[in-house]
Amino acid sequence: MSAPAIRRTLPDHVDIETDVLVIGAGACGLVASLAAHDGGAEVVVVERDASPSGSTSMSSGFIPAPATKAQRAAGIADDEPARVEHDIQQKAKGRAVPELAHLAATEIGPALDWLAERHGLEWVVLTDFLYPGHSRHRMHAVPEKTGAALLARLSAAVEACDVPVVTGARAQTLLADDDGTIRAVEIERPDGHRETIGCKALILACNGYGGNPYLVARHIPEMADALYYGHAGNTGDAVLWGEALGAQTRHLTAYQGHGSLAHPHGVLISWALMMEGAVQVNAAGARFSNEQGGYSEQAVAVLAQAGGTAWNLYDARIHDFACGGFPDYRDALAAGAIREGRTLADLAAATGLPEAALAETLEAVGRFQSGAQADPFGRDFTEKPALAPPYYAVKVTGALFHTQGGLMIDVSARVLRGDGRPFPNLFAAGGAACGVSGPEVSGYLSGNGLLTAVAFARVAGRAASARKS
Incomplete structure:
Protein backbone atom coordinates (compact mmCIF):
# COMPACT_ATOMS: atom_id res chain seq x y z
CA MET A 1 0.00 0.00 0.00
CA TYR A 255 -4.20 11.19 23.56
CA GLN A 256 -5.93 8.60 25.69
CA GLY A 257 -3.66 6.31 27.59
CA HIS A 258 -4.67 3.61 30.04
CA GLY A 259 -2.83 2.52 33.15
CA SER A 260 -4.45 -0.87 33.54
CA LEU A 261 -3.83 -3.29 30.70
CA ALA A 262 -3.19 -6.81 31.98
CA HIS A 263 0.40 -7.79 31.22
CA PRO A 264 1.36 -9.77 29.23
CA HIS A 265 -2.20 -10.89 28.46
CA GLY A 266 -3.28 -7.65 26.78
CA VAL A 267 -6.73 -7.57 28.42
CA LEU A 268 -8.22 -4.29 29.62
CA ILE A 269 -8.87 -4.19 33.38
CA SER A 270 -11.65 -1.68 34.07
CA TRP A 271 -10.70 1.40 36.07
CA ALA A 272 -13.91 0.84 38.00
CA LEU A 273 -11.82 -1.38 40.30
CA MET A 274 -9.84 1.68 41.35
CA MET A 275 -13.00 3.66 41.92
CA GLU A 276 -14.21 0.84 44.18
CA GLY A 277 -11.09 0.95 46.36
CA ALA A 278 -8.30 -0.95 44.57
CA VAL A 279 -4.76 0.42 44.66
CA GLN A 280 -1.74 0.18 42.38
CA VAL A 281 1.70 -0.79 43.64
CA ASN A 282 5.02 -1.08 41.87
CA ALA A 283 7.49 -3.95 41.96
CA ALA A 284 8.65 -2.75 45.37
CA GLY A 285 5.11 -3.12 46.75
CA ALA A 286 4.62 0.65 47.16
CA ARG A 287 1.94 2.97 45.85
CA PHE A 288 3.22 5.71 43.57
CA SER A 289 0.26 7.96 42.65
CA ASN A 290 -3.34 9.00 43.22
CA GLU A 291 -5.08 6.16 41.37
CA GLN A 292 -8.31 8.12 41.04
CA GLY A 293 -6.78 10.99 39.12
CA GLY A 294 -7.69 9.36 35.81
CA TYR A 295 -6.80 6.20 33.94
CA SER A 296 -5.45 8.06 30.92
CA GLU A 297 -2.63 9.90 32.68
CA GLN A 298 -2.05 6.84 34.85
CA ALA A 299 -0.51 5.19 31.79
CA VAL A 300 2.44 7.58 32.09
CA ALA A 301 2.75 6.92 35.84
CA VAL A 302 2.74 3.14 35.37
CA LEU A 303 5.27 3.25 32.53
CA ALA A 304 7.60 5.26 34.79
CA GLN A 305 7.82 2.33 37.24
CA ALA A 306 10.51 -0.36 37.06
CA GLY A 307 9.82 -2.54 34.06
CA GLY A 308 6.97 -0.26 32.99
CA THR A 309 4.52 -2.34 35.01
CA ALA A 310 2.48 -2.22 38.22
CA TRP A 311 0.06 -4.43 40.14
CA ASN A 312 -3.60 -3.68 40.80
CA LEU A 313 -4.28 -4.84 44.34
CA TYR A 314 -7.82 -5.39 45.71
CA ASP A 315 -10.03 -7.81 47.63
CA ALA A 316 -12.91 -10.27 47.17
CA ARG A 317 -15.58 -7.57 47.30
CA ILE A 318 -14.02 -5.77 44.34
CA HIS A 319 -13.23 -9.03 42.54
CA ASP A 320 -16.89 -10.08 42.74
CA PHE A 321 -17.97 -6.61 41.58
CA ALA A 322 -15.69 -6.88 38.52
CA CYS A 323 -16.75 -10.44 37.69
CA GLY A 324 -20.39 -9.41 37.76
CA GLY A 325 -20.10 -6.28 35.67
CA PHE A 326 -17.22 -6.48 33.20
CA PRO A 327 -16.77 -9.12 30.49
CA ASP A 328 -13.14 -8.06 29.95
CA TYR A 329 -12.37 -8.84 33.58
CA ARG A 330 -13.88 -12.29 33.20
CA ASP A 331 -11.68 -12.76 30.14
CA ALA A 332 -8.63 -11.80 32.17
CA LEU A 333 -9.65 -14.27 34.87
CA ALA A 334 -10.05 -17.04 32.30
CA ALA A 335 -6.64 -16.17 30.84
CA GLY A 336 -4.94 -16.63 34.20
CA ALA A 337 -4.07 -12.96 34.66
CA ILE A 338 -5.71 -12.66 38.09
CA ARG A 339 -3.70 -13.82 41.11
CA GLU A 340 -5.30 -14.71 44.45
CA GLY A 341 -4.05 -15.06 48.01
CA ARG A 342 -6.05 -16.13 51.05
CA THR A 343 -3.54 -14.15 53.10
CA LEU A 344 -1.13 -11.37 52.29
CA ALA A 345 1.70 -13.89 52.46
CA ASP A 346 -0.09 -16.04 49.88
CA LEU A 347 -0.56 -13.04 47.60
CA ALA A 348 3.09 -12.08 47.94
CA ALA A 349 4.06 -15.60 46.93
CA ALA A 350 1.66 -15.53 43.97
CA THR A 351 2.90 -12.19 42.66
CA GLY A 352 6.54 -12.08 43.71
CA LEU A 353 5.92 -8.80 45.53
CA PRO A 354 7.66 -8.24 48.90
CA GLU A 355 5.29 -9.21 51.71
CA ALA A 356 6.61 -6.67 54.21
CA ALA A 357 6.17 -3.79 51.77
CA LEU A 358 2.65 -4.98 50.86
CA ALA A 359 1.74 -5.12 54.53
CA GLU A 360 3.06 -1.61 55.07
CA THR A 361 1.13 -0.32 52.05
CA LEU A 362 -2.17 -1.88 53.15
CA GLU A 363 -1.71 -0.67 56.71
CA ALA A 364 -1.27 2.86 55.39
CA VAL A 365 -4.34 2.52 53.14
CA GLY A 366 -6.30 1.38 56.20
CA ARG A 367 -5.33 4.57 58.00
CA PHE A 368 -6.39 6.62 55.00
CA GLN A 369 -9.73 4.80 54.85
CA SER A 370 -10.42 5.36 58.55
CA GLY A 371 -9.61 9.04 58.23
CA ALA A 372 -6.76 8.73 60.73
CA GLN A 373 -4.27 10.01 58.17
CA ALA A 374 -4.43 11.83 54.84
CA ASP A 375 -3.06 10.13 51.75
CA PRO A 376 0.12 11.98 50.67
CA PHE A 377 -0.94 11.50 47.03
CA GLY A 378 -4.25 13.23 47.71
CA ARG A 379 -6.67 10.34 47.22
CA ASP A 380 -9.82 10.16 49.36
CA PHE A 381 -10.21 6.58 50.61
CA THR A 382 -12.93 7.27 53.18
CA GLU A 383 -15.94 6.41 51.00
CA LYS A 384 -15.02 2.75 50.45
CA PRO A 385 -14.47 -0.16 52.88
CA ALA A 386 -10.97 -1.18 53.88
CA LEU A 387 -9.38 -3.97 51.84
CA ALA A 388 -9.65 -7.35 53.56
CA PRO A 389 -8.48 -10.89 52.80
CA PRO A 390 -8.69 -12.81 50.58
CA TYR A 391 -6.72 -10.56 48.25
CA TYR A 392 -6.47 -10.38 44.46
CA ALA A 393 -3.94 -8.80 42.12
CA VAL A 394 -3.28 -8.41 38.41
CA LYS A 395 -0.07 -7.23 36.76
CA VAL A 396 -0.67 -4.31 34.38
CA THR A 397 1.17 -1.97 32.09
CA GLY A 398 0.44 1.44 30.59
CA ALA A 399 -0.65 1.68 26.99
CA LEU A 400 -1.57 4.15 24.27
CA PHE A 401 -5.19 3.64 23.25
CA HIS A 402 -5.92 6.37 20.75
CA THR A 403 -5.03 9.94 19.89
Whole structure:
Protein backbone atom coordinates (compact mmCIF):
# COMPACT_ATOMS: atom_id res chain seq x y z
CA MET A 1 0.00 0.00 0.00
CA SER A 2 1.26 3.49 -0.87
CA ALA A 3 0.92 6.50 1.40
CA PRO A 4 -2.35 8.47 1.54
CA ALA A 5 -2.28 11.26 -1.01
CA ILE A 6 -4.11 14.20 -2.58
CA ARG A 7 -4.45 14.54 -6.36
CA ARG A 8 -5.60 17.79 -7.92
CA THR A 9 -6.57 16.31 -11.29
CA LEU A 10 -10.12 15.06 -11.63
CA PRO A 11 -10.71 11.39 -12.48
CA ASP A 12 -11.21 10.29 -16.09
CA HIS A 13 -14.02 8.07 -14.84
CA VAL A 14 -15.61 6.85 -11.62
CA ASP A 15 -16.56 3.27 -10.93
CA ILE A 16 -19.48 4.23 -8.71
CA GLU A 17 -20.99 7.48 -7.46
CA THR A 18 -22.72 8.29 -4.19
CA ASP A 19 -24.03 11.33 -2.38
CA VAL A 20 -22.02 10.74 0.80
CA LEU A 21 -18.87 8.64 1.09
CA VAL A 22 -17.72 7.65 4.58
CA ILE A 23 -14.17 6.42 5.21
CA GLY A 24 -14.11 4.06 8.19
CA ALA A 25 -16.65 1.59 9.59
CA GLY A 26 -16.13 1.94 13.32
CA ALA A 27 -18.76 3.51 15.55
CA CYS A 28 -18.03 6.92 14.08
CA GLY A 29 -18.40 5.90 10.45
CA LEU A 30 -21.49 3.79 11.05
CA VAL A 31 -23.27 6.52 13.01
CA ALA A 32 -22.36 9.07 10.32
CA SER A 33 -23.73 6.78 7.62
CA LEU A 34 -27.00 6.30 9.53
CA ALA A 35 -27.39 10.07 9.96
CA ALA A 36 -26.68 10.74 6.28
CA HIS A 37 -29.10 7.98 5.28
CA ASP A 38 -31.79 9.46 7.51
CA GLY A 39 -31.15 12.79 5.80
CA GLY A 40 -32.16 11.22 2.50
CA ALA A 41 -28.69 10.75 1.04
CA GLU A 42 -27.30 7.77 -0.79
CA VAL A 43 -24.39 6.56 1.30
CA VAL A 44 -21.40 4.26 0.82
CA VAL A 45 -18.98 3.29 3.59
CA VAL A 46 -15.48 2.04 2.79
CA GLU A 47 -13.46 0.07 5.32
CA ARG A 48 -9.86 -1.06 4.98
CA ASP A 49 -10.32 -4.27 7.00
CA ALA A 50 -11.98 -7.47 5.87
CA SER A 51 -14.65 -6.86 8.52
CA PRO A 52 -15.34 -3.73 10.59
CA SER A 53 -13.73 -3.66 14.02
CA GLY A 54 -11.53 -0.65 14.69
CA SER A 55 -10.94 0.98 18.03
CA THR A 56 -14.62 0.61 18.91
CA SER A 57 -14.33 -3.16 19.24
CA MET A 58 -11.30 -2.78 21.49
CA SER A 59 -13.01 -0.27 23.79
CA SER A 60 -15.40 -0.78 26.68
CA GLY A 61 -18.14 0.69 24.53
CA PHE A 62 -19.19 3.21 27.19
CA ILE A 63 -20.59 6.58 26.05
CA PRO A 64 -21.25 9.50 28.44
CA ALA A 65 -24.45 11.41 27.72
CA PRO A 66 -26.86 13.62 29.69
CA ALA A 67 -30.65 13.94 29.70
CA THR A 68 -31.37 10.78 27.72
CA LYS A 69 -34.47 8.65 28.08
CA ALA A 70 -32.31 5.82 29.41
CA GLN A 71 -30.76 8.10 32.01
CA ARG A 72 -34.13 9.37 33.17
CA ALA A 73 -35.42 5.78 33.32
CA ALA A 74 -32.50 5.03 35.65
CA GLY A 75 -33.74 7.75 37.99
CA ILE A 76 -31.18 10.41 37.04
CA ALA A 77 -33.11 13.56 36.28
CA ASP A 78 -30.66 16.34 37.16
CA ASP A 79 -28.03 15.89 34.45
CA GLU A 80 -27.80 18.31 31.55
CA PRO A 81 -25.45 19.25 28.70
CA ALA A 82 -24.03 22.21 30.62
CA ARG A 83 -22.93 19.88 33.40
CA VAL A 84 -21.22 17.57 30.91
CA GLU A 85 -19.50 20.52 29.29
CA HIS A 86 -18.30 21.67 32.70
CA ASP A 87 -16.94 18.21 33.51
CA ILE A 88 -15.13 18.07 30.15
CA GLN A 89 -13.47 21.41 30.74
CA GLN A 90 -12.73 20.65 34.38
CA LYS A 91 -10.77 17.55 33.35
CA ALA A 92 -9.07 19.39 30.48
CA LYS A 93 -8.17 22.34 32.78
CA GLY A 94 -10.25 24.62 30.58
CA ARG A 95 -8.18 23.86 27.49
CA ALA A 96 -10.66 21.88 25.41
CA VAL A 97 -11.78 23.85 22.33
CA PRO A 98 -14.89 25.60 23.74
CA GLU A 99 -17.11 25.27 20.68
CA LEU A 100 -16.29 21.57 20.34
CA ALA A 101 -16.87 20.84 24.03
CA HIS A 102 -20.24 22.59 23.76
CA LEU A 103 -21.10 20.74 20.55
CA ALA A 104 -20.26 17.34 22.02
CA ALA A 105 -22.17 17.98 25.25
CA THR A 106 -25.31 19.19 23.51
CA GLU A 107 -25.39 16.65 20.67
CA ILE A 108 -24.60 13.37 22.43
CA GLY A 109 -27.86 12.94 24.37
CA PRO A 110 -30.11 13.46 21.33
CA ALA A 111 -27.81 11.19 19.32
CA LEU A 112 -28.25 8.26 21.72
CA ASP A 113 -32.01 8.78 21.86
CA TRP A 114 -32.11 8.89 18.06
CA LEU A 115 -30.12 5.67 17.80
CA ALA A 116 -32.56 4.03 20.21
CA GLU A 117 -35.79 5.31 18.67
CA ARG A 118 -34.88 5.27 14.98
CA HIS A 119 -32.38 2.40 14.80
CA GLY A 120 -33.23 0.09 17.68
CA LEU A 121 -30.13 0.37 19.85
CA GLU A 122 -30.81 -0.43 23.49
CA TRP A 123 -29.00 1.56 26.16
CA VAL A 124 -28.36 0.80 29.80
CA VAL A 125 -26.89 3.37 32.20
CA LEU A 126 -24.12 2.26 34.55
CA THR A 127 -25.18 3.41 38.01
CA ASP A 128 -22.96 1.37 40.32
CA PHE A 129 -19.88 3.61 40.07
CA LEU A 130 -18.70 6.99 38.83
CA TYR A 131 -15.77 7.19 36.45
CA PRO A 132 -13.14 9.84 37.35
CA GLY A 133 -14.24 13.35 36.47
CA HIS A 134 -17.94 12.64 35.91
CA SER A 135 -20.31 14.33 38.35
CA ARG A 136 -23.30 12.19 37.43
CA HIS A 137 -24.02 8.60 36.39
CA ARG A 138 -24.15 9.09 32.63
CA MET A 139 -22.20 6.22 31.09
CA HIS A 140 -24.36 4.44 28.52
CA ALA A 141 -23.67 1.00 27.08
CA VAL A 142 -25.47 -1.66 25.13
CA PRO A 143 -26.62 -4.50 27.41
CA GLU A 144 -23.55 -6.64 26.68
CA LYS A 145 -21.31 -3.80 27.95
CA THR A 146 -18.59 -4.26 25.34
CA GLY A 147 -17.35 -2.22 22.42
CA ALA A 148 -17.63 -5.24 20.13
CA ALA A 149 -21.32 -5.55 20.96
CA LEU A 150 -21.85 -1.83 20.32
CA LEU A 151 -20.24 -2.16 16.90
CA ALA A 152 -22.29 -5.26 16.12
CA ARG A 153 -25.53 -3.44 16.91
CA LEU A 154 -24.52 -0.43 14.82
CA SER A 155 -23.55 -2.74 11.96
CA ALA A 156 -26.96 -4.40 12.14
CA ALA A 157 -28.66 -1.01 12.02
CA VAL A 158 -26.62 0.00 8.96
CA GLU A 159 -27.45 -3.30 7.25
CA ALA A 160 -31.15 -2.80 7.99
CA CYS A 161 -30.94 0.55 6.17
CA ASP A 162 -29.32 -1.14 3.14
CA VAL A 163 -26.27 1.11 3.40
CA PRO A 164 -23.39 -0.70 1.65
CA VAL A 165 -20.20 -1.20 3.65
CA VAL A 166 -17.38 -2.01 1.24
CA THR A 167 -14.69 -3.93 3.14
CA GLY A 168 -11.12 -4.68 2.12
CA ALA A 169 -11.01 -1.21 0.58
CA ARG A 170 -8.38 1.23 1.78
CA ALA A 171 -9.05 4.83 0.82
CA GLN A 172 -5.78 5.91 -0.76
CA THR A 173 -6.10 9.16 -2.70
CA LEU A 174 -8.51 12.08 -2.42
CA LEU A 175 -9.21 13.80 -5.73
CA ALA A 176 -9.86 17.49 -5.10
CA ASP A 177 -10.56 20.68 -7.06
CA ASP A 178 -8.32 23.67 -6.61
CA ASP A 179 -10.89 25.11 -4.17
CA GLY A 180 -10.64 22.01 -1.99
CA THR A 181 -13.89 20.37 -3.06
CA ILE A 182 -13.49 16.59 -2.87
CA ARG A 183 -14.77 15.04 -6.10
CA ALA A 184 -13.79 11.42 -5.65
CA VAL A 185 -11.76 8.96 -3.61
CA GLU A 186 -9.50 6.27 -5.03
CA ILE A 187 -9.54 3.05 -3.02
CA GLU A 188 -7.05 0.22 -3.16
CA ARG A 189 -7.79 -3.46 -2.70
CA PRO A 190 -5.39 -5.90 -0.99
CA ASP A 191 -4.35 -7.24 -4.42
CA GLY A 192 -3.42 -3.74 -5.61
CA HIS A 193 -6.53 -3.20 -7.74
CA ARG A 194 -7.83 0.37 -7.61
CA GLU A 195 -11.33 1.78 -7.94
CA THR A 196 -12.64 5.34 -7.92
CA ILE A 197 -15.76 6.43 -6.03
CA GLY A 198 -17.29 9.79 -6.85
CA CYS A 199 -19.03 11.71 -4.06
CA LYS A 200 -20.81 14.96 -3.26
CA ALA A 201 -19.55 14.91 0.31
CA LEU A 202 -16.81 13.02 2.13
CA ILE A 203 -16.76 12.14 5.84
CA LEU A 204 -13.44 11.16 7.39
CA ALA A 205 -14.20 8.64 10.17
CA CYS A 206 -10.87 6.81 10.06
CA ASN A 207 -9.75 7.61 13.62
CA GLY A 208 -6.39 9.02 14.69
CA TYR A 209 -2.70 8.24 14.30
CA GLY A 210 -1.92 5.89 17.20
CA GLY A 211 -0.88 3.16 14.76
CA ASN A 212 1.65 5.39 13.00
CA PRO A 213 4.97 5.20 14.91
CA TYR A 214 6.38 8.21 13.06
CA LEU A 215 3.47 10.47 14.03
CA VAL A 216 3.44 9.15 17.61
CA ALA A 217 7.15 9.90 18.01
CA ARG A 218 6.64 13.33 16.45
CA HIS A 219 3.66 14.46 18.54
CA ILE A 220 3.65 12.36 21.74
CA PRO A 221 7.25 11.18 22.20
CA GLU A 222 6.60 10.03 25.78
CA MET A 223 4.51 7.18 24.32
CA ALA A 224 6.85 6.29 21.47
CA ASP A 225 7.93 3.05 23.17
CA ALA A 226 4.61 2.29 24.88
CA LEU A 227 2.39 -0.63 23.98
CA TYR A 228 -0.21 0.47 21.44
CA TYR A 229 -3.60 -0.97 22.31
CA GLY A 230 -5.55 0.56 19.45
CA HIS A 231 -6.44 -0.61 16.02
CA ALA A 232 -3.52 -1.09 13.64
CA GLY A 233 -5.43 0.75 10.93
CA ASN A 234 -5.32 4.05 12.84
CA THR A 235 -2.38 5.30 10.83
CA GLY A 236 -3.24 8.99 10.68
CA ASP A 237 -4.60 9.10 7.14
CA ALA A 238 -7.04 11.89 8.02
CA VAL A 239 -4.28 14.05 9.51
CA LEU A 240 -1.98 13.40 6.54
CA TRP A 241 -4.69 14.22 4.00
CA GLY A 242 -5.60 17.32 5.97
CA GLU A 243 -2.02 18.55 6.14
CA ALA A 244 -1.66 18.03 2.37
CA LEU A 245 -4.85 20.04 1.79
CA GLY A 246 -3.78 22.86 4.11
CA ALA A 247 -6.31 22.02 6.80
CA GLN A 248 -6.05 23.26 10.36
CA THR A 249 -5.07 20.72 13.00
CA ARG A 250 -5.46 21.09 16.74
CA HIS A 251 -4.18 19.33 19.87
CA LEU A 252 -2.15 16.66 18.11
CA THR A 253 -0.31 16.21 21.42
CA ALA A 254 -3.50 14.88 23.08
CA TYR A 255 -4.20 11.19 23.56
CA GLN A 256 -5.93 8.60 25.69
CA GLY A 257 -3.66 6.31 27.59
CA HIS A 258 -4.67 3.61 30.04
CA GLY A 259 -2.83 2.52 33.15
CA SER A 260 -4.45 -0.87 33.54
CA LEU A 261 -3.83 -3.29 30.70
CA ALA A 262 -3.19 -6.81 31.98
CA HIS A 263 0.40 -7.79 31.22
CA PRO A 264 1.36 -9.77 29.23
CA HIS A 265 -2.20 -10.89 28.46
CA GLY A 266 -3.28 -7.65 26.78
CA VAL A 267 -6.73 -7.57 28.42
CA LEU A 268 -8.22 -4.29 29.62
CA ILE A 269 -8.87 -4.19 33.38
CA SER A 270 -11.65 -1.68 34.07
CA TRP A 271 -10.70 1.40 36.07
CA ALA A 272 -13.91 0.84 38.00
CA LEU A 273 -11.82 -1.38 40.30
CA MET A 274 -9.84 1.68 41.35
CA MET A 275 -13.00 3.66 41.92
CA GLU A 276 -14.21 0.84 44.18
CA GLY A 277 -11.09 0.95 46.36
CA ALA A 278 -8.30 -0.95 44.57
CA VAL A 279 -4.76 0.42 44.66
CA GLN A 280 -1.74 0.18 42.38
CA VAL A 281 1.70 -0.79 43.64
CA ASN A 282 5.02 -1.08 41.87
CA ALA A 283 7.49 -3.95 41.96
CA ALA A 284 8.65 -2.75 45.37
CA GLY A 285 5.11 -3.12 46.75
CA ALA A 286 4.62 0.65 47.16
CA ARG A 287 1.94 2.97 45.85
CA PHE A 288 3.22 5.71 43.57
CA SER A 289 0.26 7.96 42.65
CA ASN A 290 -3.34 9.00 43.22
CA GLU A 291 -5.08 6.16 41.37
CA GLN A 292 -8.31 8.12 41.04
CA GLY A 293 -6.78 10.99 39.12
CA GLY A 294 -7.69 9.36 35.81
CA TYR A 295 -6.80 6.20 33.94
CA SER A 296 -5.45 8.06 30.92
CA GLU A 297 -2.63 9.90 32.68
CA GLN A 298 -2.05 6.84 34.85
CA ALA A 299 -0.51 5.19 31.79
CA VAL A 300 2.44 7.58 32.09
CA ALA A 301 2.75 6.92 35.84
CA VAL A 302 2.74 3.14 35.37
CA LEU A 303 5.27 3.25 32.53
CA ALA A 304 7.60 5.26 34.79
CA GLN A 305 7.82 2.33 37.24
CA ALA A 306 10.51 -0.36 37.06
CA GLY A 307 9.82 -2.54 34.06
CA GLY A 308 6.97 -0.26 32.99
CA THR A 309 4.52 -2.34 35.01
CA ALA A 310 2.48 -2.22 38.22
CA TRP A 311 0.06 -4.43 40.14
CA ASN A 312 -3.60 -3.68 40.80
CA LEU A 313 -4.28 -4.84 44.34
CA TYR A 314 -7.82 -5.39 45.71
CA ASP A 315 -10.03 -7.81 47.63
CA ALA A 316 -12.91 -10.27 47.17
CA ARG A 317 -15.58 -7.57 47.30
CA ILE A 318 -14.02 -5.77 44.34
CA HIS A 319 -13.23 -9.03 42.54
CA ASP A 320 -16.89 -10.08 42.74
CA PHE A 321 -17.97 -6.61 41.58
CA ALA A 322 -15.69 -6.88 38.52
CA CYS A 323 -16.75 -10.44 37.69
CA GLY A 324 -20.39 -9.41 37.76
CA GLY A 325 -20.10 -6.28 35.67
CA PHE A 326 -17.22 -6.48 33.20
CA PRO A 327 -16.77 -9.12 30.49
CA ASP A 328 -13.14 -8.06 29.95
CA TYR A 329 -12.37 -8.84 33.58
CA ARG A 330 -13.88 -12.29 33.20
CA ASP A 331 -11.68 -12.76 30.14
CA ALA A 332 -8.63 -11.80 32.17
CA LEU A 333 -9.65 -14.27 34.87
CA ALA A 334 -10.05 -17.04 32.30
CA ALA A 335 -6.64 -16.17 30.84
CA GLY A 336 -4.94 -16.63 34.20
CA ALA A 337 -4.07 -12.96 34.66
CA ILE A 338 -5.71 -12.66 38.09
CA ARG A 339 -3.70 -13.82 41.11
CA GLU A 340 -5.30 -14.71 44.45
CA GLY A 341 -4.05 -15.06 48.01
CA ARG A 342 -6.05 -16.13 51.05
CA THR A 343 -3.54 -14.15 53.10
CA LEU A 344 -1.13 -11.37 52.29
CA ALA A 345 1.70 -13.89 52.46
CA ASP A 346 -0.09 -16.04 49.88
CA LEU A 347 -0.56 -13.04 47.60
CA ALA A 348 3.09 -12.08 47.94
CA ALA A 349 4.06 -15.60 46.93
CA ALA A 350 1.66 -15.53 43.97
CA THR A 351 2.90 -12.19 42.66
CA GLY A 352 6.54 -12.08 43.71
CA LEU A 353 5.92 -8.80 45.53
CA PRO A 354 7.66 -8.24 48.90
CA GLU A 355 5.29 -9.21 51.71
CA ALA A 356 6.61 -6.67 54.21
CA ALA A 357 6.17 -3.79 51.77
CA LEU A 358 2.65 -4.98 50.86
CA ALA A 359 1.74 -5.12 54.53
CA GLU A 360 3.06 -1.61 55.07
CA THR A 361 1.13 -0.32 52.05
CA LEU A 362 -2.17 -1.88 53.15
CA GLU A 363 -1.71 -0.67 56.71
CA ALA A 364 -1.27 2.86 55.39
CA VAL A 365 -4.34 2.52 53.14
CA GLY A 366 -6.30 1.38 56.20
CA ARG A 367 -5.33 4.57 58.00
CA PHE A 368 -6.39 6.62 55.00
CA GLN A 369 -9.73 4.80 54.85
CA SER A 370 -10.42 5.36 58.55
CA GLY A 371 -9.61 9.04 58.23
CA ALA A 372 -6.76 8.73 60.73
CA GLN A 373 -4.27 10.01 58.17
CA ALA A 374 -4.43 11.83 54.84
CA ASP A 375 -3.06 10.13 51.75
CA PRO A 376 0.12 11.98 50.67
CA PHE A 377 -0.94 11.50 47.03
CA GLY A 378 -4.25 13.23 47.71
CA ARG A 379 -6.67 10.34 47.22
CA ASP A 380 -9.82 10.16 49.36
CA PHE A 381 -10.21 6.58 50.61
CA THR A 382 -12.93 7.27 53.18
CA GLU A 383 -15.94 6.41 51.00
CA LYS A 384 -15.02 2.75 50.45
CA PRO A 385 -14.47 -0.16 52.88
CA ALA A 386 -10.97 -1.18 53.88
CA LEU A 387 -9.38 -3.97 51.84
CA ALA A 388 -9.65 -7.35 53.56
CA PRO A 389 -8.48 -10.89 52.80
CA PRO A 390 -8.69 -12.81 50.58
CA TYR A 391 -6.72 -10.56 48.25
CA TYR A 392 -6.47 -10.38 44.46
CA ALA A 393 -3.94 -8.80 42.12
CA VAL A 394 -3.28 -8.41 38.41
CA LYS A 395 -0.07 -7.23 36.76
CA VAL A 396 -0.67 -4.31 34.38
CA THR A 397 1.17 -1.97 32.09
CA GLY A 398 0.44 1.44 30.59
CA ALA A 399 -0.65 1.68 26.99
CA LEU A 400 -1.57 4.15 24.27
CA PHE A 401 -5.19 3.64 23.25
CA HIS A 402 -5.92 6.37 20.75
CA THR A 403 -5.03 9.94 19.89
CA GLN A 404 -7.34 12.84 20.70
CA GLY A 405 -6.11 15.58 18.39
CA GLY A 406 -6.92 15.91 14.72
CA LEU A 407 -8.48 18.08 12.05
CA MET A 408 -10.20 21.19 13.34
CA ILE A 409 -13.91 21.25 12.50
CA ASP A 410 -16.74 23.75 12.81
CA VAL A 411 -20.11 23.14 14.45
CA SER A 412 -21.29 21.37 11.28
CA ALA A 413 -18.25 19.06 11.45
CA ARG A 414 -16.78 20.63 8.31
CA VAL A 415 -12.99 20.54 8.20
CA LEU A 416 -11.45 24.01 8.48
CA ARG A 417 -8.61 25.41 6.42
CA GLY A 418 -5.62 27.03 8.02
CA ASP A 419 -7.31 30.44 7.68
CA GLY A 420 -10.46 29.20 9.42
CA ARG A 421 -12.68 28.87 6.33
CA PRO A 422 -14.42 25.50 5.88
CA PHE A 423 -13.74 23.15 3.00
CA PRO A 424 -16.86 22.93 0.82
CA ASN A 425 -17.69 19.24 1.30
CA LEU A 426 -15.12 17.67 3.62
CA PHE A 427 -16.24 16.55 7.08
CA ALA A 428 -14.49 14.81 9.95
CA ALA A 429 -15.56 13.23 13.23
CA GLY A 430 -14.29 10.97 15.99
CA GLY A 431 -10.55 10.41 16.08
CA ALA A 432 -10.06 12.07 12.69
CA ALA A 433 -11.17 15.38 14.20
CA CYS A 434 -9.91 17.40 17.12
CA GLY A 435 -11.45 16.02 20.29
CA VAL A 436 -12.43 17.59 23.60
CA SER A 437 -9.51 16.53 25.81
CA GLY A 438 -7.34 19.60 25.45
CA PRO A 439 -3.68 19.31 24.46
CA GLU A 440 -2.41 16.52 26.73
CA VAL A 441 -3.04 13.10 28.26
CA SER A 442 -4.42 14.37 31.58
CA GLY A 443 -7.32 16.10 29.82
CA TYR A 444 -8.96 12.88 28.77
CA LEU A 445 -12.30 12.40 30.52
CA SER A 446 -13.61 8.84 30.57
CA GLY A 447 -15.61 8.19 27.41
CA ASN A 448 -14.34 11.19 25.44
CA GLY A 449 -13.39 8.98 22.50
CA LEU A 450 -16.83 7.49 21.85
CA LEU A 451 -18.46 10.76 22.92
CA THR A 452 -16.98 12.62 19.94
CA ALA A 453 -17.18 9.57 17.68
CA VAL A 454 -20.96 9.42 18.06
CA ALA A 455 -21.87 13.07 18.63
CA PHE A 456 -19.72 14.54 15.85
CA ALA A 457 -20.57 11.68 13.48
CA ARG A 458 -24.28 12.45 13.66
CA VAL A 459 -23.56 16.14 13.07
CA ALA A 460 -21.34 15.27 10.09
CA GLY A 461 -23.87 12.87 8.60
CA ARG A 462 -26.71 15.39 8.84
CA ALA A 463 -24.64 18.18 7.30
CA ALA A 464 -23.15 15.98 4.56
CA SER A 465 -26.58 14.73 3.50
CA ALA A 466 -27.63 18.33 2.84
CA ARG A 467 -25.15 18.43 -0.07
CA LYS A 468 -26.94 15.67 -1.97
CA SER A 469 -28.85 18.11 -4.18
